[in-house]
Amino acid sequence: DQQVKQNSPSLSVQEGRISILNCDYTNSMFDYFLWYKKYPAEGPTFLISISSIKDKNEDGRFTVFLNKSAKHLSLHIVPSQPGDSAVYFCAASDGGLTGGGNKLTFGTGTQLKVEL
């Protein structure tokens, strides 16, 4: 049962334009959502997070939007840079409310390629 879904395995955008990565979830107990960036042969790097009590969080070029009614979140990167090319994972946590500790449930990732 895939509780966190990233339906686009890949996305290609031009440098300077906006990159929008999407994530859907099914578990209504999730209350915290995170985006990680991952390069090959490296560990995931934390980018930005959002609590379920908010609908938007911004950090520099990165903005995460949360639509709880639609169980959907998105990561916007503006402007996109070639160094942003990586796999982006969406993750969610229910804070242990369902007895699973603070584990993160991950999506399958979206490969972003920013072209010159």
Add this chain to the structure above:
Amino acid sequence: DSGVTQTPKHLITATGQRVTLRCSPRSGDLSVYWYQQSLDQGLQFLIQYYNGEERAKGNILERFSAQQFPDLHSELNLSSLELGDSALYFCASSVGSSGSTSETQYFGPGTRLLVL
């Protein structure tokens, strides 16, 4: 650099063998998590420790075990290894709390295990 360290970076071993992966969390973090990333699956939660005690278990095989020591470093032991255990194993840490709370996890660089 996330502040989470993992050793070794690479490990090649044979079926039936036993290996130990080591993780040192960020300074001050009390929670340690282990995740597995295999080729055909995303990041899967294995187990969480908080301040030396097991907090939550995911789909961790009985052949696998872990512990967290008084100095808060953690070890993941994999025994009777099979070809299908070949994967990237990531350790993550977070501040940690005795209660239910969602937290950002910071990941180490991973250990790449190859079972031949």
